[in-house]
Amino acid sequence: MANVQRLTKRVKDLEEWTKENEMTGGPQGILDVFTHLVNEARGNFQRGAQAEQAFQQLRQFVFEFVAEHELAADWDEFVKEKENAVQEQSAEEEAESGEEAVEAPKESKKESKETKK
Numbered sequence: 117m118a119n120v121q122r123l124t125k126r127v128k129d130l131e132e133w134t135k136e137n138e139m140t141g142g143p144q145g146i147l148d149v150f151t152h153l154v155n156e157a158r159g160n161f162q163r164g165a166q167a168e169q170a171f172q173q174l175r176q177f178v179f180e181f182v183a184e185h186e187l188a189a190d191w192d193e194f195v196k197e198k199e200n201a202v203q204e205q206s207a208e209e210e211a212e213s214g215e216e217a218v219e220a221p222k223e224s225k226k227e228s229k230e231t232k233k
Contacts (some may be wrong), residue, residue, distance in 0.1 A: 138145075182191055 180190055
């Protein structure tokens, strides 16, 4: 019996809360929220499409510029230098991370010996 009374009280509280917040909630409020979310999604999609279009246009301009000024060989050389630099950097980082991995167990062995003393 007590459970039924508690549930009845909760339902009444919910009904009162719904009436108090009907302007911000309810069907109109939900519709407003969904409308806002749909408009935001549409706007984000349009901005993304515009950015993609601008990027493609800039890319086309760069390729035209390189072709007109016969800079393709210079560009290829520049790209190769950058690729080599990136490869060297990644090789150095891998070597450093490998060294750290080897040093870590040595340090933990030293610490364990010191803690035993």
